[in-house]
Amino acid sequence: MNAILVSVVVVNCVLALLFSLGAAPILVWIERRVAGLIQDRLGPNRCHIKGFRLGGLIQSFADMLKLVFKEDFQAKSIKQSFFFSLAPVIVFASAFLTFMVMPFADHLVIGEQTFRMQGLPIDLGILWFLAFAGLSVYGIMIGGWASNNKYSLLGSMRSAAQVISYEAAMGLSLVSILITYGSIDLVSIVNFQGNTVFGILPSWGIVLQPLAGLIFIVTAFAEANRTPFDIAEGESEIVGGFHTEYSAMRFGLFFVGEYVAMSASSALIVTLFLGGYHLPYFNTQILHQHMNLFLMAVMVFVPLMSLFFARWIRRNNRFSAQVDIRNRESKVLLKVLAGVNVLIVVGLALFLIMGLGETGVHIATAVIQVATFAVKLLLMNFVFVWVRWTLPRFRYDQLQDLGWKVLMPLAIMNIFITATVVVVFGV
Amino acid sequence: MGIKIVKREGGSLKDRLYIPAIFGGMKTTLRHFITNISDTSKVKTFSYPEVQPSDITSRYRGIHRLTKREDGSIRCVACFMCATACPAECIFIEAKEREDGVDEKMPEIFTIDVLECVFCGGCVEACPCDAIRMDTGIFSFVALKREDFVLTKERLLSHEAKKETL
Numbered sequence: 001m002n003a004i005l006v007s008v009v010v011v012n013c014v015l016a017l018l019f020s021l022g023a024a025p026i027l028v029w030i031e032r033r034v035a036g037l038i039q040d041r042l043g044p045n046r047c048h049i050k051g052f053r054l055g056g057l058i059q060s061f062a063d064m065l066k067l068v069f070k071e072d073f074q075a076k077s078i079k080q081s082f083f084f085s086l087a088p089v090i091v092f093a094s095a096f097l098t099f100m101v102m103p104f105a106d107h108l109v110i111g112e113q114t115f116r117m118q119g120l121p122i123d124l125g126i127l128w129f130l131a132f133a134g135l136s137v138y139g140i141m142i143g144g145w146a147s148n149n150k151y152s153l154l155g156s157m158r159s160a161a162q163v164i165s166y167e168a169a170m171g172l173s174l175v176s177i178l179i180t181y182g183s184i185d186l187v188s189i190v191n192f193q194g195n196t197v198f199g200i201l202p203s204w205g206i207v208l209q210p211l212a213g214l215i216f217i218v219t220a221f222a223e224a225n226r227t228p229f230d231i232a233e234g235e236s237e238i239v240g241g242f243h244t245e246y247s248a249m250r251f252g253l254f255f256v257g258e259y260v261a262m263s264a265s266s267a268l269i270v271t272l273f274l275g276g277y278h279l280p281y282f283n284t285q286i287l288h289q290h291m292n293l294f295l296m297a298v299m300v301f302v303p304l305m306s307l308f309f310a311r312w313i314r315r316n317n318r319f320s321a322q323v324d325i326r327n328r329e330s331k332v333l334l335k336v337l338a339g340v341n342v343l344i345v346v347g348l349a350l351f352l353i354m355g356l357g358e359t360g361v362h363i364a365t366a367v368i369q370v371a372t373f374a375v376k377l378l379l380m381n382f383v384f385v386w387v388r389w390t391l392p393r394f395r396y397d398q399l400q401d402l403g404w405k406v407l408m409p410l411a412i413m414n415i416f417i418t419a420t421v422v423v424v425f426g427v
Numbered sequence: 428m429g430i431k432i433v434k435r436e437g438g439s440l441k442d443r444l445y446i447p448a449i450f451g452g453m454k455t456t457l458r459h460f461i462t463n464i465s466d467t468s469k470v471k472t473f474s475y476p477e478v479q480p481s482d483i484t485s486r487y488r489g490i491h492r493l494t495k496r497e498d499g500s501i502r503c504v505a506c507f508m509c510a511t512a513c514p515a516e517c518i519f520i521e522a523k524e525r526e527d528g529v530d531e532k533m534p535e536i537f538t539i540d541v542l543e544c545v546f547c548g549g550c551v552e553a554c555p556c557d558a559i560r561m562d563t564g565i566f567s568f569v570a571l572k573r574e575d576f577v578l579t580k581e582r583l584l585s586h587e588a589k590k591e592t593l
Binding site: 390 | 460
């Protein structure tokens with residue numbers, strides 16, 4: 001045990017927590033604001049602490065507080081109290097554990113030590129994801145059954161049937177992508193995607209295996225119980241589905257678990273198909289070689305983006321009333337933005353003048369890759385939200401048709417094609 | 428009767444693929460999102476308590492008011508027509524003799540329970556002397572106690588007609 005090992009492990013755990021658990025309130029906020037803007041309204045923008053609304057983000061924390069302090073009601077008809085309480089824990093824990101194997105950056109080399117930048121440093125990546133993603137449906141089933149309510153039972157049965165149909169297609173689409181990459185270790189999968197094909201396109205999974213990518217993304221939506229596959233809830237048909245009988249923080253765990261599962265699904269999509277932590281055309285070696293150039297580019301790029309953002313704040317984040325307390329926020333935010341920019345530019349300039357050294361270059365690479373991963377994750381989560389507010393819910397039989405008659409044959413066909421190409425051309 | 432054969436839509440490969448339609452829908456929603464986020468003043472809704480609705484005309488049935496004569500005295504003659512016409516039975520009148528010679532009767536008490544009122548405008552239609560109107564334009568009426576929703580004669584007289592802004 002040495003100090004570097006401990007600090008890297010702590011950083012990894014904190015990152016994993018931030019991306020999964022910490023993302024939940026942010027994702028709820030994104031969901032509500034994006035839904036509003038798509039439907040030509042504003043969404044929650046009132047809740048504030050001394051005038052600071054952060055674009056409505058405070059509302060998410062207020063909602064969390066509300067869920068924590070509400071009465072934890074349990075109907076008398078619920079006989080299986082233990083399983084009733086266990087269900088949200090299973091859903092939440094499995095969604096949370098799914099995220100732990102996502103790599104945030106390439107292997108970090110400090111001195112003679114090499115670290116895996118994952119919350120849980122194991123090389124079983126995809127198997128771990130499949131195991132825990134499949135486990136979360138047990139929570140839904142137990143919850144629906146223990147609720148002793150016909151709507152809950154219907155919801156959980158639907159969910160179980162859905163997961164069985166889509167897990168098959170998901171597993172098969174993963175087989176073809178694994179044949180391509182030749183590994184189940186997520187880090188080596190991402191490193192495979194750092195190269196280019198034909199010298200022009202980044203060899204991302206979506207370029208090499210577009211069909212597998214499409215099938216996996218569709219099944220990931222079903223796996224995360226998101227629209228258009230959220231028949232487990234189906235509030236227009238079966239009240240609230242499996243969580244009808246739940247209230248307060250027990251419901252909150254289901255709710256947060258859904259968003260963590262969504263974040264985990266996005267992370268796996270990003271890792272498998274969208275190049276993971278790699279910027280297109282910049283894999284780890286290229287970043288190591290051209291770190292100084294890259295830092296200069298960041299020094300130009302960050303202030304430019306901030307300028308753009310500041311203009312947006314000045315134009316949009318204001319209120320007509322002169323004495324409105326919320327008008328203070330823009331001024332403070334602009335100052336904070338300027339301060340952060342000065343810090344970044346001065347810090348990077350210092351690094352450039354003093355020289356980073358080998359360890360410094362490695363750490364800077366890791367930081368850039370974590371940032372890239374975060375941005376990609378955010379964009380993928382946005383796609384999840386965007387799809388939810390575009391597409392209507394599938395009817396139950398259409399959903400099963402799509403799963404068994406379309407996605408599964410396509411996935412099997414894809415395996416055959418991939419295997420043939422790999423065997424014949426030996427790539 | 429001739430038979431009109433309607434061609435069924437959705438049979439072509441493009442329709443059955445779903446994907447082009449899905450991307451078309453997503454393009455529409457993204458366009459709305461981008462337009463609205465780049466300039467939030469383009470959002471169709473308005474921030475209600477700060478921005479009041481501008482489309483409330485004098486024909487809007489708001490909270491009632493009792494009109495006055497030219498000399499400023501109450502126009503109502505306590506004929507009970509409005510209370511009779513009221514389907515919600517929310518108007519309570521007690522008449523008294525009018526002693527200033529302008530007319531014979533006037534209301535001693537004229538209260539409207541706004542919580543009971545269905546805002547049908549029947550009282551305005553029924554009134555023979557144009558003494559009650561609903562043209563105040565007050566669309567939001569809030570109070571802390573139930574008693575505060577029972578509007579007295581003085582309160583009703585104090586309401587003014589909404590000024591035409593258009």
